[in-house]
Amino acid sequence: MASVTGPEIERLIQLLARLPGLGPRSARRAALTLIKKREQLMVPLSSALQIACERVVVCSNCGNIDTCDPCTLCSDPRRENTLLVVVEDVADLWALERAGVVNARYHVLGGTLSPLDGVGPEDLTIDRLVARVAEGGVSEVILALNATVDGQTTAHYVTDLLAPTGVKVTKLAHGVPVGGELDYLDEGTLAAAIRSRTPF
Known part of the structure; x- marks a missing residue:
């Protein structure tokens, strides 16, 4: 099937689809939103990405x-x-x-x-x-x-x-999360909770 968009838009969709949590369909929706809201979203996002690319560094001490x-x-x-x-x-x-x-x-x-x-x-x-x-x-x-x-x-x-x-x-301790109900937890979490039990 022939593409209904130009190569620039296809490239945008492909790049967005590489982000965690975004598949091809979500990437198309995101690309459409960015294009429709060019001044409110695309231009500021482009600027923020450029600034981040230039200024963000990895801390040589801790890795943050x-x-x-x-x-x-x-x-x-x-x-x-x-x-x-x-x-x-x-x-x-x-x-x-x-x-x-x-x-x-x-x-x-x-x-x-x-x-x-x-x-x-x-x-x-x-x-x-x-x-x-x-x-x-x-x-x-x-x-x-x-x-x-x-x-x-x-x-x-x-x-x-x-x-x-x-x-x-x-x-870190592993086990039952705060507010968790035992019936909804997997066996591994329950086993860890029993092994890591503490005095009451």
């Missing part, structure tokens, strides 16, 4: 993304220097910050170990993490990694590497 290096979090003197939270990705860091549950320093690994996908320790920032801890000043490392096989494999690997430093290594 910001417009300055070191990032705003690393530069904040009110942060607890002795506590280091290790996350897989920047999205996880942002989620913890939104929740406002910890006022610590961060370290972004850039993913998890995954032999099946060809991701080894050299593909992540594990060496930088070990070096940061070895520099001293960190008393606890919190492994805030996802409860997946790859996440837990990475957690065990990092824990073994950090053992010689003597630093306390902890992980």
